[in-house]
Amino acid sequence: MSWKIKMHLNSMVFLCFSSFSLLALSIWSLNSSIVTVIEWEFISINSCSIVVSLIFDWMSFMFLSxxxxxxxxxxxxxxxxxxxDLNFNRFMYLVLCFVGSMGALIVSPNLISILLxxxxxxxxxxxxxxxxSNEKSANAGMLTVLSNRVGDVAILLSIALMFNMGGWNFLYYTMYMEDGGLTSLLKFLVVLAAMTKSAQIPFSAWLPAAxxxxxxxxxxxHSSTLVTAGVYLLIRFSGxxxxxxxxxxxxxxxxxxxxMAGLGANFEYDLKKVIALSTLSQLGVMISILSLGFANLAFFHLLSHALFKALLFMCAGVIIHNVKEYQDIRAMGGLVEFMPLTSMCMNLANLALCGMPFLAGFYSKDMILxxxxMSKINFISFVLYALATGLTVCYTLxxxxxxxxxxxxxxxxxMIADNSYVMTNSMLGLSIGAIVGGSCLSWLxxxxxxxxxxxxxxxxxxxxxxILGGLVGYMLNVMSVNTGLNSLKVYSSVVVMGSMWFMPFLSTFSLNMHNLKLGYLMLKSGDSGWSEYYGGQGIHKFIVGSSQNVQVYQDNSVKIFMKVFMIWVIILFFII
Structure with a gap:
């Protein structure tokens, strides 16, 4: 066994031990209703303390687990x-930094420390x-980071607005944030930050690109870190x-x-993008039930969804590895005969995603629906809920x-086979969670x-x-395979529905290009222009010139004193 896998064995053992320990602490905290808050004060400004806060309650313990x-x-x-991979070490440390960043966000109830x-x-x-390192990855990375920077700016503005409340520990103030004035703006900024991180409309384009x-x-x-950060922030702000x-x-x-995500997944042929769009659809489910006032239900679905979605991506990775690195699902087919274990795990994750009774997704999704x-929702939301549920089964089948x-x-x-014991064993570990995770979480x-x-x-x-969505999806796929390219007859409609309502185009070519050009002009005329002339560089030039003149005067030169003396004599002569 190579040192790389040994390195991963050590990481897996440590993280598994930490996970089970945190789960035990979560159960204890849930039963005893004990919440621990730790604060380090850095500085106090106008009776407003800047502190780094950590919160340890059943929710943070369970999410960390x-x-x-x-x-x-x-x-x-x-x-x-x-x-x-040649850069395996770099990949390993980046993933560990990713996990550490998510951990820091989970245990931070303070808007300043949550920035870390x-x-x-x-x-x-x-x-x-x-x-x-290729052009496609660079473009996707730029779209991802620019979309997420909108949320980062919203968090920074929220920090400025929360200064009026006397502190940044938002858990202490959420129950007293009534609508009106700056408080409404603060709520909107928090929602904007969560929408960018969790890729809600109109910031949905970066999720498939990632x-x-x-x-x-x-x-x-797509299971438990980046995209769920926005949902978790809204859960903490739910009051x-x-x-x-x-x-x-x-x-x-x-x-x-x-x-929109369920509709787009039915026209997508990239294996990973289909699963990414299903993640986007489930994020919409979490935030929708959160907006109705059921934060614990949103947290329940967040955890159960994490188990089977991670399993689904792992199965997709094994399939992509085996089919010569293709990701087009039309270039696959019949894999159940060659990869029975991977196919079983993938079907298990798909059934849990659809809400098959007694799997992980059933307990949370059925209760959410x-x-x-039963809540007071309008007719449009009711219809969208029903359609999204049917579309989930449709694109899964x-x-x-x-x-x-x-x-x-x-x-x-x-050569296609389940020949990687490392990958299949990790998939089996998550398969157990996809089977029993939902029921255990619902009882807890x-x-x-x-x-x-x-x-x-x-x-x-x-x-x-x-059932209706599954039948429609299966019949449409059979018809499309057996009767030719019928989608060309309604090409314009297929393009609209399959392109996420032109959101990638709006996010890249139109909005971002104009924003980048405007930013470039502001940089040239502002930061690199007038701001430099009258700002730092201008002040530096003035001070340097003045100091040189003063240095000349301090050289005690007789010629200079005689010139100054003669100038003063002439000035006094004209004045008198």
Missing amino acids: FVFFISAMVLFYSGDYMLG GWDGLGLVSYALVIYY MAAPTPVSSLV AFCDSHVQSFLLIISCLTMF EVAF RLIYYSLSGSFNLGGLS IFPEPYMICMSLGLKTLPLSVS
Whole structure:
């Protein structure tokens, strides 16, 4: 066994031990209702203390436990996936920095100290997206970092606005943030930061573009780290959104996001982008139920989704490795006969994503849909919920039909098998979580069941829509394969639905190009122009010239004193 895999074994053992220890602490904290807050004061300005805060409650313990467990499986998986990479050490340290940044964000209840994890995630994600040094990765990395910088600026502005409240520990003030004036602006900035990090409309384009990163990174990013940071921030701020106008805004944006992502996934042929769009759809589900006031339900779905989504990306990585590094699902097919273990794990993750009864996704997704249907939501949100649920099953069956079942579409000289024990063992570890994770979490977080009262039609609506979506997806795929390119007849509609409503174009060519040109002009005329002339460089030039003149005067030259004396004599002569 090479030293690389040994290195990953050490990381996996340490992270697994930390994960189980934190899970035990989370259960203890949940039962005893004990919350520990640690603060280090750096400086006090106008009775407002700048402190670094850490919070240890059941939520932070449990989230850290899941992040460490998934990271352990991903790092062990990377030992074989990245085995031949020349920059393996750099990859290893970047992933560990990524996990550390997420940990810093999870335990920070302070807007200033949360920047350490928030900006760390943005910086390390950029370094990981451009890991493969090519033009596509560079473009994807630039789109990712520019989109996330919008949220970073929103956090910085929020820090300035929270100065009026006397401190930056937002957990102490969320219950007292009523709508009106600067408080409404603060809420909007926090929501804006969360929307950029969790890729809600109109910032959705960077999430599929970030698939340029290595697959283990995608598995980590799309399950428990970067994209969930925005959801976690909103969960911590949930007390401020009760009876607020921000809730209705968040609800319609998140419902549109999950519908748009589900629709786009049905027209996408890149394996990793299909799974990325499913992540975007589930992020919309989390934020939509959060906007209705059920923060614990959003946290429940965040954790259960992390387990099967990491597994789904791992299976995708194994498949891509075996099919000659192709990612087009049309170039696959019949993989269930060659890779039975990977196909089993992938089907397990897909069924959990669809909400198959008694798998991880069922407990959270079914409860979210029932609570949403029982709440006071408008008709548009209700329809979008139902359509997004059906589309999830639709694109999942489409993915299974193209990649795992059907006829073998690769070339004849292909060696496809489950021959990597390192990758399959890490997948089996997450498979256990995808099976029992949802039920165990529901017993821990909700020891007393919700009282859900609704009609038989609403109760069976999620199941009915899922069955209908599965049938429609399967029939459409069979028809498209057997009857030719019928999509060309409605080409314009397919382009609109399959391109995420032109969001990548709007985010790159139009908005970003104009913004970059405007920024360049401001840099040339401002920072490198008038600001330099009258600012630092101008002051430096004036001081240097003045000091040279003073130095000449201090040389005690007789000629200079005689000249000055004669000048004063002439001035006095004219005055008198």
